[in-house]
Amino acid sequence: MNHEVFAWRSGNRFELLLDGPQFFPRLLAAITAAEQQVELELYLVEDGACATELVTALTAAARRGVRVRCLFDGFGCLAFGEGSRQQLADAGVELRLYNPLSWRRGLLNLYRDHRKLLLVDQYLGFVGGTGATDEFWQPGSETCWHELMVQMQGPLLQDWRLLFERQWQASEGRRAWRPHLPLRRPSLPAIPPLGPGLGRVAYADAEQHRDILQSLVRNLLRARRTIWLATPYFLPTWRVRRALRRAAKRGVDVRLLLTGRNTDHAPVRYAGRRYYPRLLKAGVRIFEYQPRFLHLKMVLVDDWVSLGSCNFDHWNLRWNLDANLEALDPQLAAQAAASFMADFAQAEEVTLAGWRATPLGERIRTRLWGWLDRLVINLFDQRR
Numbered sequence: 001m002n003h004e005v006f007a008w009r010s011g012n013r014f015e016l017l018l019d020g021p022q023f024f025p026r027l028l029a030a031i032t033a034a035e036q037q038v039e040l041e042l043y044l045v046e047d048g049a050c051a052t053e054l055v056t057a058l059t060a061a062a063r064r065g066v067r068v069r070c071l072f073d074g075f076g077c078l079a080f081g082e083g084s085r086q087q088l089a090d091a092g093v094e095l096r097l098y099n100p101l102s103w104r105r106g107l108l109n110l111y112r113d114h115r116k117l118l119l120v121d122q123y124l125g126f127v128g129g130t131g132a133t134d135e136f137w138q139p140g141s142e143t144c145w146h147e148l149m150v151q152m153q154g155p156l157l158q159d160w161r162l163l164f165e166r167q168w169q170a171s172e173g174r175r176a177w178r179p180h181l182p183l184r185r186p187s188l189p190a191i192p193p194l195g196p197g198l199g200r201v202a203y204a205d206a207e208q209h210r211d212i213l214q215s216l217v218r219n220l221l222r223a224r225r226t227i228w229l230a231t232p233y234f235l236p237t238w239r240v241r242r243a244l245r246r247a248a249k250r251g252v253d254v255r256l257l258l259t260g261r262n263t264d265h266a267p268v269r270y271a272g273r274r275y276y277p278r279l280l281k282a283g284v285r286i287f288e289y290q291p292r293f294l295h296l297k298m299v300l301v302d303d304w305v306s307l308g309s310c311n312f313d314h315w316n317l318r319w320n321l322d323a324n325l326e327a328l329d330p331q332l333a334a335q336a337a338a339s340f341m342a343d344f345a346q347a348e349e350v351t352l353a354g355w356r357a358t359p360l361g362e363r364i365r366t367r368l369w370g371w372l373d374r375l376v377i378n379l380f381d382q383r384r
Contacts, residue, residue, distance in 0.1 A: 005211045006163075007189050012154030012197040014327055016335040020137025023130065023149040024050070030120045031057040034066045039119040039164045041071045043112065043309070044131025046079035049138045055084050059091035068093045071168055073113040074100035076131070096171045098321070114320035115203075116149075116309050117164060125152040125160050127308050127325050129297050136295075145295045148339070150307060150325055150332070152199075159201040163323060188214055191222075192328065194303050199327040204310060204317060212310050212324055213317055217243055219301040223252045228300045228340045230257035232293065233265065234272035235313035235373065241275060248283035257343055260288035267369045270362075272313075274370035280352040287347035294343070297324075300336045304328055307336070314377055 017023035031038055031054075038061055045051060062068040070088065072080065074097040088095050098113035099105075118126040128149030130136045135145045152160075188211055192198060202212040220227060220243035227247050234256070236244075248254040256279070263269050276286060298307040308324030310316055327333070358366075 005188055006159045006201040006203075008192050008198055008200045008328075009155045009159070010195060010198050012152060012156045012199050012327075012329070014197070014199065014325070014329055014332040015151040016332060016339060017126075017128075017149045017151060018339060019147060020050075020130065020143040020145075023126070023128070023147075023151075024053075024137040026151060027118055027126055027149070028053060028057045030118065030124050030126070031061050034061050034068075034120045036066060036121045037119075038066055038068045039071075039117070039161070039168075040069070041113065041115050041117040041164055041167070042132055043073045043076040043114045043116065044133050045072050045077040046131075046133040047081045047084055048134040050134050050136060051080065051084060051132045053139060054132045055087055058093050059087055062088075062091040062093045069168060070095045071098060071113065071164070071171060072096075073098045075109070075112055096168065098167070098171050110319045112320050113167070114309050114316065115167075115323045117160060117323060119157065119161055119164060122157065123153060125157045126150065127152065127160070127323065129295055129307075129309055135293075143292075145293045146289065146291070146343075148296045148298065148307065152325065154197060154199075156199050156201065156325075160323075163201060163203060167321065188218065191219075191304075194328045194330060196329060196331070198329055199325055202306065202308075202324045202326045204320065204322040210317060212306075212322060213237065213240075213312065215326060216240065216299060216306060216312060219299075219304050219306075220244065220247055223247050223301045225253065225302050226300060227252055227254045228257065228337075229255070229312075230294065230296055230298045230340070230343070231311045231313070232259045232263070232295045232297070233268050233311045233313050233315075234258050234275070235268065235311075235315060236275070237312070237314050237317065240312060241279070244284055245279060245282035248279075253285075254283065255285045255287060255340075255344065257287050257289060257294065257340065257347060259294045260290050260348065262290070262293045264293060267372075270365045271369040271373040273366045276350060276355055277352070280350070280355060286350040287344050288350060289343055289347045291346050298336060298339070300333065300340060303330065303333045305333050305336045318377075
């Protein structure tokens with residue numbers, strides 16, 4: 001694979017899996033059943049019950065002759081201890097780190113691999129937003145974070161494998177981590193008619209390649225009925241915010257599903273809330289999820305679904321590797337809609353009147369963190 005934008009592929013099967021107790025046993029079972037190869041790419045990997053189960057499955061697969069390759073982010077796996085890494089090495093698991101931290105790298109340390117991908121043999125894959133930490137799943141316990149993964153089968157796995165292989169090769173050696181991309185890149189493929197099993201790989205290579213954002217904006221601009229967007233970190237680009245407002249003004253049902261007070265980064269939540277008033281005035285409906293920390297990232301635009309690791313925020317798109325599944329599959333769209341409806345029912349809607357009644361302390365925090373976010377991102381010449 002070079003620098004291509006992936007095409008649409010038909011003949012795939014997708015299944016939406018909600019929360020760790022549903023998808024982690026599937027992931028582990030797939031690794032246990034592997035016969036030839038396992039490729040795993042993750043951002044967050046931390047010692048704990050979840051990682052222990054994962055290491056056990058990976059080492060068992062390697063010991064029975066399966067080629068197991070793990071690509072973990074050099075920052076996200078800092079809490080993945082030497083003991084766990086040695087277990088993988090002793091069993092023959094190949095482990096590479098994306099952009100290991102070094103004080104000599106300066107701002108280059110901000111570039112991170114945020115993708116979450118598992119590929120097993122030639123027939124099964126999973127993509128979404130999970131990490132291997134106890135926040136996502138602990139055996140026998142309720143999950144703390146609300147998350148999703150999609151199980152995939154079909155021709156699309158060829159493209160996911162190419163994406164993994166490209167980054168795997170780029171990460172060979174401690175200082176090697178960024179694949180070279182020429183300046184010219186092909187345009188997005190045309191949007192085909194809705195059809196069963198239709199999907200494509202959308203990805204971002206930090207500042208180098210952003211078809212994942214281009215595709216989102218294109219679909220927001222062509223929306224006719226529905227735009228439902230879920231993200232835990234609401235710091236969208238200027239183009240996304242404008243597209244949301246314009247869609248709402250032309251009568252599209254635009255809803256945002258965002259994190260409430262249960263969050264792992266309160267300053268990010270406050271910074272993102274500065275966008276609420278203008279969006280609400282345009283007719284965008286905003287829902288803050290209440291039961292747990294909402295960590296999933298999913299967009300439903302009419303029948304088009306995009307889900308995976310991308311938060312569609314300006315930080316992610318500048319610094320991170322990300323990857324989403326895009327689908328025009330009626331069954332997956334229906335599953336996504338059902339998930340959204342269940343989550344809206346457990347969320348509090350923010351109205352313009354309610355926003356205006358926000359306590360002074362929260363208003364001050366919103367202004368403070370919003371100002372700081374704007375200041376920092378402007379240093380990197382991002383349009384606000």
